[in-house]
Structure formats: structure tokens, C-alpha cells
Amino acid sequence: MASITLKNVVKCYYGIGRKTVNKVIHGVNAEIADGEFIVIVGPSGCGKSTLLRMVAGLEEITEGQISIGGRVVNDLEPSERDIAMVFQNYALYPHMSVFDNMAYGLKIAKVPMEEIRQRVDKAAKILELGPYLARKPRELSGGQRQRVAMGRAIVRQPQVFLFDEPLSNLDAKLRAHTRLEIQKLHRELGITSLFVTHDQVEAMTLAQRMIVMNAGVMEQFGTPEEVYARPATTFVATFIGSPPMNLIRNAPDAEPGVTVGVRPEHLDITPDGWALTVNALETLGAERLVYGRWQHGEGGELVIIRTDEGFPAPALGSTIHVTPRPDRLHHFDTATGKRR
Template sequence: MASISLQNIVKEYGSGAKAVPVIHNLNAQIHDGEFVVIVGPSGCGKSTLLRMVAGLEEITGGTIAIGDRVVNDLEPAERDIAMVFQNYALYPHMSVFDNMAYGLKIAKVPLEDIKQRVDKAAGILELGHLLQRKPRELSGGQRQRVAMGRAIVRQPQVFLFDEPLSNLDAKLRAQTRLEIQKLHRELGITSLFVTHDQVEAMTLAQRMIVMNGGVMEQFGTPEEVYNRPASTFVASFIGSPPMNLLKQAPGLAAGQILGIRPEHLELSSAGWELKVDTVELLGAERLVHAHLGTETLTLRLDASLAAPAAGQIFYARPKEGCLHHFNAETGKRL
């Protein structure tokens, strides 16, 4: 296992005046054995960053180190990493066992060692009864587990996951997230996991890098990112529904944006006067979408409470200590 050091990382496509920057001077230290998720919208640079760590993309500037080795000029095969992609990339004519063992055979690992490694990985991933099947005989979730097993048997210093759950349905994604958490607990291998899904990021990460337009907006634990977002972008991207961001609210100073999470607004007999637009019932909770003057906001209420109806005027107030203030010009937290 090994730490990952990203120092002043820059990536540009093209050169000179026509160069297009996609990663802007990024710095991050990932600890030995840590599971870090890189999250952000499409086109923010998260997969490009992962591919630079893997050696599949050249870096324009900066230093990438895995453990005590600078790997800028090393080929992917020399970096002691294993990568799991969005598409499973399994050989259709090979059995599950042979797919998992293929890289070890190419590396001329002794057959007995190969069998031990594959059997151990299959046991961790509950694939033991599927080792003789072909990929076409497997479900999507099973194929993804085979792809993870192929990475495990390599016994690398670092796992790199590039949106590995995107092709799975919602139920399988949730199940596979649990399997990945279990896998990390058992193996403890340093992992970088890329996703656009903030739910995946919040549930998997020990720490998370939130990317926006090639810039690292925040690097922290899920609790830090959710409870103290560093910018309006982070506040609006992390959380479902996202944080309410108000440019006009009672008591708001000029040049500021006020943030409040939907669950931190409570019904009251006085306070902010709101008018209901719509109400969504989501089982144990309700989402009330309302207007505060010209601003729109959302409240998350327990379904056991009597919710106001569409068109109704009601009052709500922020819970104490739950307001966030941002600079209106820069979007940064104050």
C-alpha cells in the first residue's frame, strides 16, 4: 500500500495561446490506506485527474508520487496500480476464473499462486460459485465484481475506480457500494474513486475531493463537506435536495448569499413568510417547495407533520446555528 501525493498538478490540451486548461494547480495528499472519492459534474476534470495518476494521460505540470516514487515518467504497468473502469472490459470467451487470472498469467506468476489469489478474491466478492461461467451468463453486478476481482488479484499499492457503478441500476448500485466498502475494510488498499453521483461520494468516501471546472473546490470528510461547504458550488452540488441559496432574505447583509439546508428549516408561528408551490411525499418525509418573496426554497419535513398545502401561506424559521454565509461575488464561504 502507499500514499498518493498530488503537487501543483496542471493539465492542458494543446499548447501556447491555444492551450485549453482542464486541471488548475491541484494539490492533495491521500494517506496510505485511505479511500478518497473525486466527485463533480461532467467535464469537471475528475476522470482526467484519475487517468493522470494511472499514467493514461500525460501531466502538463506538477508532480505525482505513489509512495516514495515520483511516477510522472513511468508507464502505467510500472506504477503498481489496478484500475476498474465503467465498462467491465471482460474477455467474453474466457471464464470468470480466466478473466481474473489473465493479468497474473501474463506476468508469469506461478499457477498455484494464481489459484490462491483468484480463490481468495472470489471468496471476498462472493464469486466462488461463478468461476467457471462466461461473462454472458452473469448479471451486470456480477460482471462488475469480476472486474474488481481482476484488480484485487494484482495486489497493487493503489486501486483506481473510474465511475464503476454507472452502468448498474439503482438497486445494484446500492448493493455494490456496500461491497466496495466491505472490500476496502478487508484489504485496506489506498483507493481513488471517481463519480458524478454525490450519494456515492457521501456514502463511500473517507475524504472527498469536490471538483468544479478543473478546480478542487474542497477536500474533506463527507461531514465537513456537507456541514461546512467551502463555496456555493459545493453547497448546491452536495446534498439532495441541495442547500437553499438565498440572495434576498431577512437580515441578509449586502454582498452575501445565505445558505440553509432543507432539513434545517422548521415550521413556526412566526418567522419567514412563505407561499407553497408544491409538496412531494417521499415516504417518511415531505419536501415542501415554496417562495420567500422572489426566492424559491425547499423544506424537508417529517411526513408525520401536517404539511401546508399548495398555495397556502405559512411561516418557517431556520434552526439555530444552521445558517451559512457566502460571498456573493466569489461564492466562497465567509
């Protein structure tokens, strides 16, 4: 196991003759402790996979420094970094058995066969793959194939695990089940892990701490609880949480240039308060979402209120009043989007 340090990590792509520059990672700094499980989350194109690939050595670093276990790895090949990577597409050899897929890297490294058997058997036990070691990948489900890919990484006994959206090809039920397996795996092995996803549910459920990326910038680095309860920017406020935080530019009693944020579950329907016109209702089993259009000031922002199933549903087109819980209000600079 090993810590990971990112110091002002920058990635640029250059045009012909280096006359144009496209900066895709803007000076990321992070200290990741030995044994931590870190999730890098953000929308498509935000740079999260590029950042992971720079840690892996699959992308060159333009500026800055990456250290693994106290050793600067900027100029080391991927094979010299003592990392193991799990990809989205499994990358299994179709003609090989599960055992041989998991053992392949060890055979190339000329590890003695008895040790290979011990490592594969141990990984198979952890991942509940024992009954499938003789099967070919085509005889497995998508979730089982992904476990084989994880098993191939485990047997390497690396210092760091890197996961690049490994659950994206699975259906919703399998994703949830595999998330539990990954949590169990980390508890048992305790290996430092970086996990990339665009799915905020994966991020919130898996991360000990999470890096929220936006357009190549690290917007926030903190625990899921910190990121949800005290988002550093309006981007984080609306990206983390489903439905997203309401952002209101013209809230009563707010200072000029201040955007007020409040999560849907922290708005109460009351006899008086902010006036909203009900636009839509969404019933989600144990809860209901009420979508209202803000009647105060300009813009008519859409505001979402989360209520429980027992609350009477307001009529479409009717006016309701809501009151935010004072201790749950967030204030952001409207110009910069940063928390005040």
C-alpha cells in the first residue's frame, strides 16, 4: 500500500507546431493517505479519466509532480509504478479460462506456479469466483466478468488500485451489487484506491473522500458528507445531490450578488413564505417531488421541493408557499460561484 501525492498537476494538449494549447487539467493538488478509497467524480469531459491515466502513467504530465509511496513517478513507465488498473470494458482474453486470465500477468512476471495458484485461489475466494475458475469469459455474466477483471488486479498485489468507470457496462441492479463487493474488497485488502465515475450515487456510496472535477478543475476535495452539506461552489451544489440543490438569485433578504442555495428536502410547504406556482409533480414511491416556478423577482427559477408520500399533492397550476430551514441555507457569490 502507498500514499499518493498530486502537486500542481497540469495536462495540456498542443496543436501543430505547439501554436495552440488546450489545457485540460488545471493544477490539481491532493494528498491521498495510505489505504484511502478516493472517488474522482464529474461529468463527461471534465478530465477525471485523464487525471487517473496520468497517475497510471498512460498519459504524460505537462507540469507538476505525482508521487506514489513517496517516490516521484513522473518519468516511470506504468509497469514500474506498482499499480493495477481495472477498466470499463473488462479486457479479458476470451480464449482463456477465468484462472488463466487472473494468472496471466503473474506468469509473464515468472512468478512460481505454486504462488500463482495461491494468489488466484485467495482472490477467487474474496470475489466468490471459486466455482467459475475453469470457465471462459463468454460463460459468465457481466458482473462476474468485472469481478474477474478485479481479481486479475488483486493477484498482482499492487500498492494502488485504479478503477476507470468499471461499472458503466452493468445494469442498475448489478451496479448496486458490485458496489457492495468493491466496498467489501477494500475493507479486506485496504489498498489505496482511485475510482473514476460520472455517477454521483457511486461516488457518494463508495468514497471515503471524493474529488469533484469540472472542466479540468478540482472544485472540491472532501468526504461525501462534507461535499453534500457544504458544497464549495454552485457547480458542486447542483452536481452532487438528486435532485440538485435549488439556486435562487433573487431570494428575499439576500445581499446583492448573492445566490441562495437550499436542498429540496430543506424546503417546507407552509401557510406563507416564498410563493411558487406548481408546474409538475413526480411521485417516487416513498417520496414526492413538487416542481414550482418562483414568483418573486425576475427569471422565474424552477424550485424543487421534496416531500414524503403522506403529504397531500398540490394541484397543478396552484400557488403554494415554502419556507427554507434557516440553518440549511447556503450562500454563493453569484459572479464566481464560490461559497461565501
